[in-house]
Amino acid sequence: MRSNYKQLGEFIRQVDVRNTEGKEENLLGVSVQKMFIPSIANTVGTDFSKYKVVKRGQFTYIPDTSRRGDKIGIALLEDYDEGLVSNVYTVFEVIDTHKLIPEYLMLWFSRPEFDRYARYKSHGSVREVLDWDEMCKVELPVPSYEEQLEIVKSYRTISERIELKQKINDNLSQIADALFQQTFLSENADSWEDGCFNEYIINSFGGDWGQAEPGGNYTEEVVCVRGTDIPALNIGSISEAPKRYILPKNLVSKKVLANNMVVEISGGSPVQATGRIALVPKQVLEYHSQNLICSNFCKVVQVQEKYAYYFLQYWLYLYRNGRMFDYENSSTGLKNFDFTSFTTKEPIKLPPEDISMAFNKKIEPIYGEMFNAGFEIEQLKAAQALILPQLMLR
Numbered sequence: 472m473r474s475n476y477k478q479l480g481e482f483i484r485q486v487d488v489r490n491t492e493g494k495e496e497n498l499l500g501v502s503v504q505k506m507f508i509p510s511i512a513n514t515v516g517t518d519f520s521k522y523k524v525v526k527r528g529q530f531t532y533i534p535d536t537s538r539r540g541d542k543i544g545i546a547l548l549e550d551y552d553e554g555l556v557s558n559v560y561t562v563f564e565v566i567d568t569h570k571l572i573p574e575y576l577m578l579w580f581s582r583p584e585f586d587r588y589a590r591y592k593s594h595g596s597v598r599e600v601l602d603w604d605e606m607c608k609v610e611l612p613v614p615s616y617e618e619q620l621e622i623v624k625s626y627r628t629i630s631e632r633i634e635l636k637q638k639i640n641d642n643l644s645q646i647a648d649a650l651f652q653q654t655f656l657s658e659n660a661d662s663w664e665d666g667c668f669n670e671y672i673i674n675s676f677g678g679d680w681g682q683a684e685p686g687g688n689y690t691e692e693v694v695c696v697r698g699t700d701i702p703a704l705n706i707g708s709i710s711e712a713p714k715r716y717i718l719p720k721n722l723v724s725k726k727v728l729a730n731n732m733v734v735e736i737s738g739g740s741p742v743q744a745t746g747r748i749a750l751v752p753k754q755v756l757e758y759h760s761q762n763l764i765c766s767n768f769c770k771v772v773q774v775q776e777k778y779a780y781y782f783l784q785y786w787l788y789l790y791r792n793g794r795m796f797d798y799e800n801s802s803t804g805l806k807n808f809d810f811t812s813f814t815t816k817e818p819i820k821l822p823p824e825d826i827s828m829a830f831n832k833k834i835e836p837i838y839g840e841m842f843n844a845g846f847e848i849e850q851l852k853a854a855q856a857l858i859l860p861q862l863m864l865r
Contacts, residue, residue: 475614480607482571486529486562490522490555498522499554501531503542505581507554522555528573529564531556532606536590537599543589547577561603575619578626579611582859622858629855636844636851643841647834654830655782655822666821669814671774678765679726681717689716696728696765703845704749717764728756728763728771750838770810782827 498510525531525548532545548554556562565573579585588609593599613619678696682689695715696704703709717726728751756763765771798813 475612476610477613478607479576479609479611482565482567482576482613483530483563483607484566485603486523486525486564488524488562489558490520490524493519494555495519497551497554499525499531499548499551499556501533501544501546501556501560503544505544505546505577507531507546507548507550510557512557519555521558523558523560523562524553525556525562526553527551528568529562530573530577531560531562532601533560534600534602535559535598536593536601537595541590542586543601545580547573561606563606569616571613572616572619572623574623574627576611578622578859585609622861626855626858629851629858633848633851633855636848640841640844640848643837643844647837647841650830650834650837651782654826660820660822663820663822666819667815668817668819670821672772672814673775674773675810676726676771678767678769678771679715679717679721680767681715681721683713683715685716688718691717691719691722691762693717693722693727693762693764696763696769698766698768701749701769704751704755709755709849715764721764722762726764728765729773755842782822782830 495514498512498514499507500510500512502508523531527548530545530547532543536543565571565576589601590599592605592608593601679693680695681693685692693715694709694712696709696712700709700712703711751763798809798817
């Protein structure tokens with residue numbers, strides 16, 4: 472053990488307070504995202520007196536690590552004065568918070584290295600568990616109270632800034648939605664020309680998945696937008712989109728995304744992602760040096776400029792929760808979105824050019840603000856991620 476490392480068992484103790492009053496409020500579970508979440512357990516006929524009480528500032532972890540992939544469910548209760556958790560969970564607390572700050576300890580638990588350690592130390596024949604003895608053997612650096620407090624404050628400051636920017640984006644999104652409803656779902660729309668989506672399209676193409684590492688002829692590095700990245704692409708934050716390597720011949724205009732193209736997911740897994748829509752902001756392209764593509768489960772659509780990109784995006788947005796599924800094709804075993812049938816058969820009201828362009832003019836600055844906030848969120852998350860590795864250096 473490093474000289475500045477100590478075993479966790481010196482600082483923590485188990486807590487086993489049962490719900491003797493039989494309360495049924497605030498039943499909590501613990502997620503692999505290391506958060507308390509409302510319990511989804513079937514409680515019909517449950518004896519609630521067996522549940523454990525967890526109080527603000529106390530931890531709960533799930534000893535069974537065999538069913539959660541590479542993650543361990545552990546969380547610090549901060550949002551409630553108390554809650555109830557299953558009696559198979561382990562509740563514990565820090566003995567002296569001036570020697571070890573609970574929030575500092577939670578940062579240590581949040582590191583991917585801790586997840587790997589917990590899985591490595593788990594044992595059992597039927598199911599693998601990280602028992603209390605192994606938890607107490609966890610080694611971690613314990614700097615002075617002042618140093619711990621500084622680390623916690625830095626992390627918390629960034630978290631609060633991220634939360635603020637996210638609220639700004641949520642509000643802007645609501646404003647944009649309301650503007651669309653006001654402009655395109657009015658009574659005047661009944662007089663607009665009937666048409667189909669394919670009347671907007673100049674060009675469309677699929678994506679490329681390539682491979683995870685460079686090798687052979689796969690030498691061109693790109694950032695590949697997957698279906699799960701599309702919601703974040705709307706605000707310019709695609710920090711989770713992976714780097715991939717593709718053939719040089721595919722790094723041409725027919726594969727690379729361009730400003731204000733529309734990306735949608737054609738199918739695959741998860742099924743609920745079918746029909747996700749995003750515009751490609753020019754700021755995202757500039758940041759990624761133009762080498763931005765989408766995966767092979769996505770479709771990229773380039774539309775006629777006169778029809779206004781934002782109108783098209785919002786029209787498609789209306790179909791994400793239901794109508795897209797009318798055009799699914801599962802003949803290959805996976806549920807795939809039948810893009811051709813959708814674009815040629817699904818009716819659409821074509822607004823006059825002046826109306827759609829006026830909408831574009833109003834909504835473009837809103838999306839600009841959303842992008843700026845989203846981009847800052849991405850940078851803040853990158854800065855926040857650097858704090859956790861710093862704990863290893865102490």
